[in-house]
Amino acid sequence: MHLSHIFTTVRVLLLLSFVLVAPAIVQGAYAEYELRVVDAQTQLPCSAKIRITNSRDLPQRIDGGLMIDGTAYFTGSLKMKLRPGQYGFRLDAGPEYPFMEGHFILQSGDTDSRTIELKRFIDMKKEGWYPGNLALSGRTNDLETIMLADDLVLGNHITWNNQINPWAGKPITTLRDEFGAFRSLWEMGGEDNRAGGKVWFARLNEPLPVQRLQPEYPAATFFQGDLGSAHVTAASPLEPDLPLWIARDFLDSVCILGPEIEAYQFGPKHPLAEKAAEIRKGDVTGKARLALDIYYKLLESGIRMPPVAANGTDEEDRSSRLDRVYAQVDGDYSPVAWWDAVDAGKVFVTNGPLLRATVEGYPPGHVFPINIGEKHEFQIGLSLATRQTIAYLEVIKNGEKDLEISLDEYKDRRGILPPVTFTDSGWFLVRVVTQEADYYQYATTAPFYVEANGQPRISKSAAEFFRDWVFRRAMNIDLPDGPQRNEIIDLQRDARDFWQKRAKMANAP
Structure with a gap:
């Protein structure tokens, strides 16, 4: 387990101020600045994206970069031509690098360039x-x-x-x-x-x-x-x-x-x-x-x-x-x-934290066979690298929260989670949620599966939920009476039978 990466907030703040002496200041002239980005280990040019905002927090268009929603994407270097003033920036090369943010000041006629080294933290x-x-x-x-x-x-x-x-x-x-x-x-x-x-x-x-x-x-x-x-x-x-x-x-x-x-x-x-x-x-x-x-x-x-x-x-x-x-x-x-x-x-999916988990040396997707009625404890090996502040970590078992711990509690436990216990078929996964307020930022592993006596867990209420969903969908098929409608309704009827049969096969509430 990479404890150095557990709940690490990586943020680099830079303050760049450029004041060049010019023989004459021309009102409304531009300043030119070239940014080069390299990987710290290889010293090769690094692709990145940068968002530059003016004093009113409005994103600036950067010619020469691929502009997407106020952000300029580029490879290796980016030449910027900006009006004099104070700017904020955020530089990002993907979740495995620290992002950089800060401010810089440009005066009329300034011409400068900088090389920034980005070092992967994982x-x-x-x-x-x-x-x-x-x-x-x-x-x-x-x-x-x-x-x-x-x-x-x-x-x-x-x-x-x-x-x-x-x-x-x-x-x-x-x-x-x-x-x-x-x-x-x-x-x-x-x-x-x-x-x-x-x-x-x-x-x-x-x-x-x-x-x-x-x-x-x-x-x-x-x-x-x-x-x-x-x-x-x-x-x-x-x-x-x-x-x-x-x-x-x-x-x-x-x-x-x-x-x-x-x-x-x-x-x-x-x-x-x-x-x-x-x-x-x-x-x-x-x-x-x-x-x-x-x-x-x-x-x-x-x-x-x-x-x-x-x-x-x-x-x-x-x-x-x-x-x-x-x-x-x-x-x-x-x-x-x-x-x-x-x-x-x-797999694991994420829009921020980098969450990896193994159980008994296996990645997500693995099926663990057990004998029904026999207690089996599964110890999760967890590695987490993040640039964001984590709000909490959860273990989800059979659709319910089996464990939720805060950052401080996780640190106190030295990164060791309590085992997940099964005596019957089921599934479990790990999820972490950040403190991001503008959207739901999290990472989750795919499920690990537990299969008792060769049978997966099938919840009756879950199967009935999808059966009832099919009923509601079929009631609102927007087709006139005729062969096409009959064909679609037959498909929905088959789906209803599939979920009804699954509900009858259920071995869990």
Whole structure:
């Protein structure tokens, strides 16, 4: 356990003041400044992003950098031309480096340059953990810059959706864009976003014909026979057809973390409309916590579904947040090995802290066999590196909080958690939550599973929750009477039977 990384807040404050003597001051002239960033260990140019604000806290546009939501992304160096004045800045090269923030002053006619060395406080790749983003959209060159600055290894590039297919009539010459030594952008990613909800596709050889489809017909599962080895992700646990997709074995993962979840809009006919209405006005964490609650119910119903994360960037309003999924790759890294690790649930998701956990030497996703009725204690080995202040740490067992401790208590325990005890089938995971107030900032491991006598835990109430969800969804299918409506209703009826059968198989309340 890396105790030096446990609950470490890494913050570097710099005050840069440049006052150059000039023979004459010209009113309204600009100052020029060049910033170079290198990795402290290798001395090689480092990709980063910087947000510069003026005295009124307004972000400044920096020509020469890729501007996203007031932040300039760049590789190696960035030349800035700014009016005289006082500026604040925040420099970031991804969650494995400390961020830098501070102020500087420029006077008219100033010309200067600085080189900043960034030193990793942790190298996740050396531990076998590689970060990816399941939904990136925009131009390939821009996404390469974003991935380098955010220190992402793998991205799924959403290039086609219900409105566009830029590949139509064109030869497909490459499925992956390889850059930056070992980084990959999978170019054939796509999206189907209709009445049943949003799904993302990865690892396809060609786009799916989802353009000009009706909102309700056909169901997204219509394309299931064409997927081959593709990876299908529900964009959130809040999608209306989630129980149907699960019943049809359509999904490979569920995105539980990302800005799109916090911006999710519930219509009055959404199956979760009543639950969404319970979220207090002004509660910026409510939708994110509801998404987690739904994901836990999936696990409670015996569905072993890996969690993933995405920041859902798009051309108009890109996010510079660090939502991502880390996958643990055994041996040499390759993109295929990364996807295999995701499929196996050997992951954790985060938009801040870097949380790794093992149990008896195994990563998340592992299934521990036990004999029913025999007490078995599982000791969690935990490593945590963070730039944020941690509010609390939790162990979630079978959907309920088994343990919650504060930073001080965790330190007092010298990083050793009490064991998690099982005498029957179940699952557990570890989650840490920060003190960020503007959104729900946390990290969570994927589940570890406990299987007594070869049977997974299946909660009757969780299965009935999804059965009732299907009823509400089916009641609001917006199609006229006829063959198409009958086909969709038959799918929903099959999903209802799936969840009803699961409820009868239940071995837990």
